[in-house]
Amino acid sequence: MQQQVTRSAPTSRELSRDEALRLLGNVTFGRIVFISRAMPALRFVAHVMDGDALLIGLPYEAEIAALLQRVSVVVYEADELDAAARTGWSVVLTGRAGLVADPQELEQALARLQAWPGERIDVVARLRPELVTGFAAGAD
Template sequence: MQHQVTPPASASRELSRDEGLRFRRNVTFGRIVFISRATPAIRVVSHAMDGVDLLLGLPYESEINALLTHTSPVVYQADLLDAATRLGWSVVLSGRAGLVEDPEEVEHALRRLRPWPGERIDVVVRIHPELVTGFHVAEVGAGGP
């Protein structure tokens, strides 16, 4: 006789700005979204926190470098979702991104960033979040919503 396992009841709730910033500290990678050649472009990148700002390590790509020569609007998304339980969180921030050019700041960032295996970091980008949104899905009655 087979027994079907019923997944725990879960609920989703929106995250506050502070919660979103706090959750983002739990992962070291996410996705940067920017406009390139009049279309959205997405790259998976490593990140580290610097206060509320986000530092990204990117390989050199002329389209990214050209975009970020001036402070540019971007979107960054990070999450930690479990495919089996469908529990976790996702945070999206919108803000202005620019290249970090001060050699000491770049060195500091490089010590903190954890790139993907085989990924090289040629440029460091700082994003100052202007808008932070997100959601958290947790089991009902287990410290969740």
């Protein structure tokens, strides 16, 4: 007699702030969302965690650099998904971001960041998350 294996249905759960930031530290790319010409704009970028802050590496664009020079509110999202298994997680940070201006700090950040293929990292922003949300989906 053949025994039938039943799999539990995938579930979704909210992540704690600490868990969300830890997961964010396990990936190196995400998306920064900012307002451009009164509309949301999105860029794929590299990141690394720096304590509870996020360092974001960007190619130079005058509009983004000008926005970040005055410390602006941005949204950042990163995830890790397995579409076939229907598992993964997504984390969204909202907070104030500004350019890293100190030359030594900038040099250290540039050494840690890994650019998207075919891209350069010219500027680095530090995002201090005020709101951290996230969820994980998968079988329990």
